[in-house]
Each structure stands twice: as C-alpha cells, then as structure tokens.
Amino acid sequence: MADDSISAIDLFLKQISMGDNKRETELNHFSHHHPLILSNVQGDNNLCYENELLILNELNKDKICNACVRKISAPFYSFGLCDFFLHKWCAELPNELEHLCHPHQLILLKKPPEPRGLFLCSGCEYYCNGFAFRRIEEECMNYFNYYLDVKCAFLPKAIIHKVHEHPLFLKKDCVTGGCAACPRRVWMFAFGCDICNFNLHYTCALLPDTIKHRYDEHHPFTLIYAPIKDGPDEYICEFCEEEIDPNWWFYHCIDCDLSACAKCICTERNEVQNIK
Structure with missing residues (x-):
C-alpha cells in the first residue's frame, strides 16, 4: 500500500481473499434469489461485458458488501439489478x-x-x-x-505488535488488567500476552500507524504510543475538543500541531474516510 492509512481489518480480509485463485464465474448463494456473477476490475474474459459495465458503474457509487458491510472491491459477486454485492471471500464464508x-x-x-x-x-x-x-x-x-x-x-488468532516483544493472542476481553492503549473498560475481543499481563483491545491493536484525514490534507496523522519529546504541554482533540491524556495512544501531526484521540479519528474515518 502507498501509505498505512488503509484499515488493518480491510487489508487482513483482502489478503485472505487473495489466497485462493479458484474463480467460479457464477454462484448460487443462499443469501440471494438470483445467480451472482463474478466481477474482476482488472478484466475477465469469462464475464459478460454488459454485466461488467453495469457493475463498474455501480462501483462509482461506493457500493458495499452485503455480508461484511465494507466498501466493495474486486473480486466480488453481484447481481447489479438488485443492488446486491458480496466480496468473493464473503461469498465463501462457512455455514x-x-x-x-x-x-x-x-x-x-x-x-x-x-x-x-x-x-x-x-x-x-x-x-x-x-x-x-x-x-x-x-x-x-x-x-x-x-x-x-x-x-x-475471522480475526487472526495471534498478531505481532511493535509495542510488545511477545506474540499477542486473541482473547475474549481485556477487562482484567486493562488495555495498554486506552482507558476504556469494555467487553470486546482483545489481543494479549498472559506472560506479561499485557492486553490491547483488538480495535486498538489494529490501529494504523498513519492515517490521512480532511483535517490535515498535506500530512498524515501519526499514531503516538508515548508523549512526544519536547512537545506541547497539552494536546486537544480536534474532534471532541477535549484534552487528550498523553498516557494513552493518540494521533498527532507534528508539522501542523493537530491532535486527535484514537476513538474520535477512527469514528470519523468510518464516516468520511479519505483512504487511498
């Protein structure tokens, strides 16, 4: 990728979908009453030309996958007249x-x-x-x-993260011991190391290192794991306008002196993302 602003979840799912080169051009799926046609933006001689044009026009409208509710990308199945789309990977989910x-x-x-x-x-x-x-x-x-x-x-069972020396394994939550990245006490999946009692909410563990946003068109926001050396005494989130506790992870642009708490920038990213 050209930069790190792509969602780690999107990248993970895309890598899985690329692992299987078997391509059925037509699929009868339990979730839809019409046969679904496989589309590939790079071109596929097995596909109907009219259907390909219809699908590509639909892509310009930012269509989403009906299974994972994320922006559609090739390869995917669809029946354009019904506005129904499935990533190839999502179409092959186990029952x-x-x-x-x-x-x-x-x-x-x-x-x-x-x-x-x-x-x-x-x-x-x-x-x-x-x-x-x-x-x-x-x-x-x-x-x-x-x-x-x-x-x-389909989160990975284990990940390697730059902030910890041991592999982090998927677990039900990190309420006991807390998350090392944020102060939230929520019952969500986490990645943790039982040896060190180190835990990260899975949403924190998969935060991208950098992200582009409309608030800073010239420089990416960078994920900060610790306070910036010789930086300002306080950091204010550009979104919620609340003071950021530098003991927790947050995003910052040193060049423009703009900051954002991770929760706010990720919420905004889902709504008005500018990811290439």
Whole structure:
C-alpha cells in the first residue's frame, strides 16, 4: 500500500481473499434469489461485458458488501439489478464456525432476527447490520443474543505488535488488567500476552500507524504510543475538543500541531474516510 492509512481489518480480509485463485464465474448463494456473477476490475474474459459495465458503474457509487458491510472491491459477486454485492471471500464464508472465544458452534445468518436486522456484535461491541454468526440457541442458554459480525469472526488468532516483544493472542476481553492503549473498560475481543499481563483491545491493536484525514490534507496523522519529546504541554482533540491524556495512544501531526484521540479519528474515518 502507498501509505498505512488503509484499515488493518480491510487489508487482513483482502489478503485472505487473495489466497485462493479458484474463480467460479457464477454462484448460487443462499443469501440471494438470483445467480451472482463474478466481477474482476482488472478484466475477465469469462464475464459478460454488459454485466461488467453495469457493475463498474455501480462501483462509482461506493457500493458495499452485503455480508461484511465494507466498501466493495474486486473480486466480488453481484447481481447489479438488485443492488446486491458480496466480496468473493464473503461469498465463501462457512455455514458453521468454531470460534476460540465461544464454547459452542456458531451458524451463519444472512439477517439476524433482531429489529431491522441490527445486532450487537460481541466481538467489537458495535451495532452491525450485515451477515452474522450466531450461537445455536439450544446449546447456549447462558449466551443470550450472542452474535459476531464477519470481521470479528475471522480475526487472526495471534498478531505481532511493535509495542510488545511477545506474540499477542486473541482473547475474549481485556477487562482484567486493562488495555495498554486506552482507558476504556469494555467487553470486546482483545489481543494479549498472559506472560506479561499485557492486553490491547483488538480495535486498538489494529490501529494504523498513519492515517490521512480532511483535517490535515498535506500530512498524515501519526499514531503516538508515548508523549512526544519536547512537545506541547497539552494536546486537544480536534474532534471532541477535549484534552487528550498523553498516557494513552493518540494521533498527532507534528508539522501542523493537530491532535486527535484514537476513538474520535477512527469514528470519523468510518464516516468520511479519505483512504487511498
């Protein structure tokens, strides 16, 4: 990538999808009543030319995948007339899943039986509206309304992070011991080292090193793990206008002296992202 501003989750999912070169040009998927056609922006001689043009026009409208609810990118399946899109990787999701953070098998649902299809993901603690993996009711009486969205269901089991010398392993939460990056006490997936009692919320662990934003068109915001040497006495978030505690990770541009707390800049990035 040209810079580090691309979401680590997006990059992780894209790398997985590139790992399999098998390409079925037409797919009957349980989530849609029409056959879905495979599209490849780089061109594919097996694809219908009219369908390719239709899909590429739709891409200009920033279409999203119906499964992971992230911006569509090639390769993907679609039926353009129905405005339905699936990343190739999402189209090949398993119907059942065993996850190390849940004791029982999870099943894939196109639309959870919740109001308007919204469900609270137990991995990230955000409301989601794409495909979901849900616990089997008769097996999980103690896990009421347990859901995982697509990205949380397929997080890596372990990562290497520059701030810690040991591998960090996926775990259910980091409430015990707290997150090393932020003061939030939330029950979300985390990556941790039991040897050192070091933990990071998974959203903190996957923060990009740099990110471009409309508040600073000329320089990227850089993720700061510790206070800046010889820097100002205080840092104010450009979004929430609250003082930033330099004991926690935050974003800063030294050239423009602009700062942002990680929570705010990532929320803004999801809404008005300027990622190339």
